Amino acid sequence: MQYKDIPRVPLGFFPTPLIELTKLSEKLGGPRIFMKRDDNTGLALGGNKTRKLEFILADALAQGADTIITAGAAQSNHCRQTAAAAASLGLECHLVLGGEEPEQFDGNLLLDKIFGCNIHWAGKNRKGEDIPLLVEQLKKQGKKPYIVPYGGSNELGALAFVEALKELETQSQNIKTTFTHIVFASSSGGTHAGLMLGKKILKLPSKIVGINIDKGESDKVPFNQHILSLADSTAKLIDEEHRFSDTDLCLNSDYVGEGYGIIGTLENEAISLTAQTEGILLDPVYTGRAMGGLIDMIRSGEIKKTDNVLFWHTGGAPALFAYSDSLHFTS
Numbered sequence: 001m002q003y004k005d006i007p008r009v010p011l012g013f014f015p016t017p018l019i020e021l022t023k024l025s026e027k028l029g030g031p032r033i034f035m036k037r038d039d040n041t042g043l044a045l046g047g048n049k050t051r052k053l054e055f056i057l058a059d060a061l062a063q064g065a066d067t068i069i070t071a072g073a074a075q076s077n078h079c080r081q082t083a084a085a086a087a088s089l090g091l092e093c094h095l096v097l098g099g100e101e102p103e104q105f106d107g108n109l110l111l112d113k114i115f116g117c118n119i120h121w122a123g124k125n126r127k128g129e130d131i132p133l134l135v136e137q138l139k140k141q142g143k144k145p146y147i148v149p150y151g152g153s154n155e156l157g158a159l160a161f162v163e164a165l166k167e168l169e170t171q172s173q174n175i176k177t178t179f180t181h182i183v184f185a186s187s188s189g190g191t192h193a194g195l196m197l198g199k200k201i202l203k204l205p206s207k208i209v210g211i212n213i214d215k216g217e218s219d220k221v222p223f224n225q226h227i228l229s230l231a232d233s234t235a236k237l238i239d240e241e242h243r244f245s246d247t248d249l250c251l252n253s254d255y256v257g258e259g260y261g262i263i264g265t266l267e268n269e270a271i272s273l274t275a276q277t278e279g280i281l282l283d284p285v286y287t288g289r290a291m292g293g294l295i296d297m298i299r300s301g302e303i304k305k306t307d308n309v310l311f312w313h314t315g316g317a318p319a320l321f322a323y324s325d326s327l328h329f330t331s
C-alpha cells in the first residue's frame with residue numbers, strides 16, 4: 001500500500017514545536033541539545049501516542065468499530081490518550097489496566113475516569129493478556145470491539161513515527177541543523193521502529209538511540225527482536241524494500257534500573273535539572289529515565305561536545321502527580 005493511501009483521523013496539533021535547550025546544555029558543559037515537543041501534541045495533555053492513534057483509530061473507524069479496547073499500566077499515558085481520542089470520536093472505551101483498583105484515582109488514571117471509560121483491573125497482566133476474554137464478552141453484547149495494541153505499537157503506530165521524522169526533518173532543515181543523535185524513551189517499540197524506518201527512507205545520518213525503559217522480564221519476544229520485526233513489517237506495509245538487522249538497532253538498556261516505573265536517582269536528577277534549567281516537565285517513568293540516560297552519556301563522553309543532540313520529548317508529565325512519593329526535590 002502507498003503510504004498516502006493509509007487513512008488518518010486528526011486528533012492532535014502538528015507539527016509539534018522544535019526548541020533548543022541552551023541552558024541545560026550550558027549547565028552540562030555539553031553539546032547543543034534540541035527538544036521535539038511531543039508533550040505538546042494537544043490531545044488531553046499530549047504525548048507520543050496521539051500520533052499513533054491518528055492512524056490506528058482511523059483503521060478502527062474504517063472497520064466499523066464502536067468500542068475501543070487497550071491495555072497498559074495504571075498510569076499509562078497511552079491509555080489516557082486512547083480514552084480521550086475514543087471520547088472525541090464517539091467510541092466506547094475499555095481499558096485493561098495492570099494492578100488492583102486503588103482507593104484514590106490520580107494522574108493518568110484520574111483522567112481516564114474523567115473521559116468516562118470502563119476500567120478492568122488485571123493484576124500483573126498490564127500488557128493486554130486479558131483482552132481476548134473481554135472481546136468475547138463485548139461481542140456477546142452486540143458490540144464491535146477494536147483492539148489497540150499495547151502502547152499503540154503495531155505497523156500503523158510505527159508508521160506515525162515515520163511521518164513524525166519527516167516533520168522533524170522539515171524543521172531541522174529550517175534551522176540548518178543536522179542531528180548526530182536522536183534520543184528517546186523506548187518501551188513498546190513503535191516509536192523506535194518508526195524512527196528507524198524513517199531514517200532509512202529519508203537517508204538521515206542521525207543515530208537513532210532508544211533508551212530502554214522496561215526490563216521486559218515477562219515478554220515472550222526479546223525487545224530488540226520485537227523492534228526489528230516491527231520495523232520490517234512496517235516497511236512491508238508501505239512497500240518499502242528496507243529490512244532491519246541488529247546493526248541498525250541502538251537500544252541502550254543501561255538505565256532500566258530496578259525496572260518499569262521504579263524511580264531512582266537518575267530520573268529524579270533529570271526531572272529536577274530539566275525543570276530548573278528550562279522550565280520543562282519530564283515524567284518519572286519514561287522521559288525522566290531517557291533524559292537521565294542522555295545526561296549520563298554526555299558526562300561519560302559517549303556523546304561529545306561537538307555533537308548535536310535531539311531529545312524527543314514523548315510526554316508523560318500527568319504521571320508526576322501519581323509518583324509524588326518517589327520524587328525528591330534537588331536544587
Ligand SMILES: *Cc1c(COP(=O)(O)O)cnc(C)c1O
Nearest residue numbers: 077187188189191286314315316
Ligand atoms: C509510550 C511512551 C513512550 C514509549 O514509546 P513506545 O513507542 O511505546 O516505545 C515514551 N514516553 C512516554 C511518555 C510514553 O507514554
